Amino acid sequence: MLEIKDLVKRYGGGDPVLKNLDLTIEGESVVSIIGSSGAGKSTLLRCINRLVEPTSGSIELNGTELTRLRGRNLRAARRKIGMVFQGFNLVDRLTVMENVQSGRLGYISTWAAILRRYPKEDIRRAYELMERVGIAHYANTRADQLSGGERQRVGVVRALMQNPDILLADEPTASLDPKTSEQIMGLLRDLAGELKLPVLINIHNVAEAKEYTDRIVGMRYGRIIFDHKPARLDQEEMDRIYSGSPHADRNENLREAS
Amino acid sequence: MSETHDTWRKPPFISNPVIRWAVYLVALAYFLWVGATMPIDWGRVAEGFARAGRIFGGAFPPSFERSGLLIDGFLESLKIAVLATAGGVLLSIPIAFMAARNVAPLPIYYFGRFVIILARSFHPVIVAIVFVKAVGFGPFAGMLTLVVYSIGFVAKMLAERIEEIDFGQVEAMRAAGAPFLSTIFYAIFPQIMPRQIGLTIYQLDSNLRASAVVGIVGAGGIGATLANAFGRYDYDFALAITIVIVGVILVSEGLSGQIRKRIA
Numbered sequence: 325m326l327e328i329k330d331l332v333k334r335y336g337g338g339d340p341v342l343k344n345l346d347l348t349i350e351g352e353s354v355v356s357i358i359g360s361s362g363a364g365k366s367t368l369l370r371c372i373n374r375l376v377e378p379t380s381g382s383i384e385l386n387g388t389e390l391t392r393l394r395g396r397n398l399r400a401a402r403r404k405i406g407m408v409f410q411g412f413n414l415v416d417r418l419t420v421m422e423n424v425q426s427g428r429l430g431y432i433s434t435w436a437a438i439l440r441r442y443p444k445e446d447i448r449r450a451y452e453l454m455e456r457v458g459i460a461h462y463a464n465t466r467a468d469q470l471s472g473g474e475r476q477r478v479g480v481v482r483a484l485m486q487n488p489d490i491l492l493a494d495e496p497t498a499s500l501d502p503k504t505s506e507q508i509m510g511l512l513r514d515l516a517g518e519l520k521l522p523v524l525i526n527i528h529n530v531a532e533a534k535e536y537t538d539r540i541v542g543m544r545y546g547r548i549i550f551d552h553k554p555a556r557l558d559q560e561e562m563d564r565i566y567s568g569s570p571h572a573d574r575n576e577n578l579r580e581a582s
Numbered sequence: 583m584s585e586t587h588d589t590w591r592k593p594p595f596i597s598n599p600v601i602r603w604a605v606y607l608v609a610l611a612y613f614l615w616v617g618a619t620m621p622i623d624w625g626r627v628a629e630g631f632a633r634a635g636r637i638f639g640g641a642f643p644p645s646f647e648r649s650g651l652l653i654d655g656f657l658e659s660l661k662i663a664v665l666a667t668a669g670g671v672l673l674s675i676p677i678a679f680m681a682a683r684n685v686a687p688l689p690i691y692y693f694g695r696f697v698i699i700l701a702r703s704f705h706p707v708i709v710a711i712v713f714v715k716a717v718g719f720g721p722f723a724g725m726l727t728l729v730v731y732s733i734g735f736v737a738k739m740l741a742e743r744i745e746e747i748d749f750g751q752v753e754a755m756r757a758a759g760a761p762f763l764s765t766i767f768y769a770i771f772p773q774i775m776p777r778q779i780g781l782t783i784y785q786l787d788s789n790l791r792a793s794a795v796v797g798i799v800g801a802g803g804i805g806a807t808l809a810n811a812f813g814r815y816d817y818d819f820a821l822a823i824t825i826v827i828v829g830v831i832l833v834s835e836g837l838s839g840q841i842r843k844r845i846a
Binding site for chain 1: 764769775
């Protein structure tokens with residue numbers, strides 16, 4: 325279970341990007357986060373695995389408080405949080421197998437990693453997962469030879485190799501064409517079910533969010549203003565989430581303050 | 583009614599006209615003053631021509647009689663260049679990581695930059711003079727000199743390449759909980775490897791050239807052979823050495839260019 329309480333993130337001295345945000349993800353649900361650019365979706369996701377340092381508040385994953393971890397403990401916690409990126413973030417010049425095994429770097433020694441002496445069970449697991457998403461025949465291919473959809477599948481398998489307790493996906497389909505995008509969303513939903521894994525997806529495509537996820541969280545300017553089943557997301561709610569701009573919101577805040 | 587615009591001029595390099603003309607005038611005045619005050623003794627130039635004529639007269643035809651000495655000198659230069667490149671490049675890698683702003687913490691970054699600036703601030707000939715004083719005449723001084731020279735160039739260029747990497751790959755490794763060195767080996771080395779190989783080959787070529795120069799101040803190799811030949815007024819042997827140096831450098835430059843083009 326992921327429990328976020330009173331989370332604040334402020335860059336520099338400006339207005340906070342996340343404002344006293346609360347969010348709880350229970351069980352193995354697929355949750356999507358929607359909202360216009362600048363609403364803080366990406367920052368929220370990156371606070372969870374500490375690629376971004378939260379300013380204050382608490383984030384608990386299965387009883388472990390994440391916000392104050394350092395060094396070895398932080399790395400151990402990150403192993404349990406898989407992440408899929410918009411730009412895939414694969415190592416282009418390495419093979420698909422090396423990319424997939426890089427999800428295990430937190431578990432194996434640096435020496436074993438450099439020599440590519442991966443444990444047998446890791447290799448077996450890699451082939452199983454690659455088989456599952458249809459990229460096993462690319463094991464020895466360099467990552468930059470693959471198409472966008474194939475690259476994102478490598479990204480998903482790399483995250484799953486961590487044997488995570490939760491999967492974060494930061495706009496996983498934004499760099500893909502519509503058809504591939506649907507395939508990846510379907511894959512994330514199916515894998516979540518098969519592996520009993522909660523998945524948190526930032527997404528711009530509302531139609532895909534409605535079709536592939538169990539719960540939609542709507543963010544606007546650092547706050548959660550919608551959190552329901554997809555069916556409840558009607559035109560009126562959409563307008564509330566997407567109308568205006570961060571700039572207009574800032575002015576609104578100023579009016580409230582004065 | 584709006585005016586129609588049909589003329590346009592590129593904005594001048596320095597927008598303030600007073601400063602602009604002042605800069606032009608000062609620069610022009612300085613060049614004129616330097617030209618007028620530089621002590622050029624035309625008599626000595628004329629004498630020099632005569633002396634140069636004697637040297638070149640003595641140099642023709644080039645003498646390859648003592649080619650054994652020539653080959654030994656070259657082999658020594660090659661050894662110096664290969665060892666200095668290997669040592670210099672190996673030392674350059676950690677220094678480059680220290681001097682890359684996106685991976686090193688600020689104090690380490692300043693230290694790395696400082697090492698690079700130190701290695702770059704003196705010409706190899708000056709470094710060679712220091713090392714010849716320190717460890718004595720011979721190839722060892724030459725090798726040390728070229729190690730310093732290699733660090734100055736390779737570490738600087740490699741640090742710049744590290745600063746240009748796609749940081750998303752580093753983020754992916756961090757997100758997976760990878761330790762620091764594993765992250766470097768998986769997310770950074772693959773990205774900088776082509777540049778690393780290219781720089782090494784270029785530096786080998788460059789060190790071979792420089793080893794001829796530092797030899798003249800006593801740091802071994804073909805440069806020492808050349809300096810000795812000049813000292814004994816063996817101008818014909820000196821010319822032979824010079825011809826071979828030019829030939830070898832042409833070949834090595836062509837080869838290194840070809841290899842670097844292939845791996846780019």
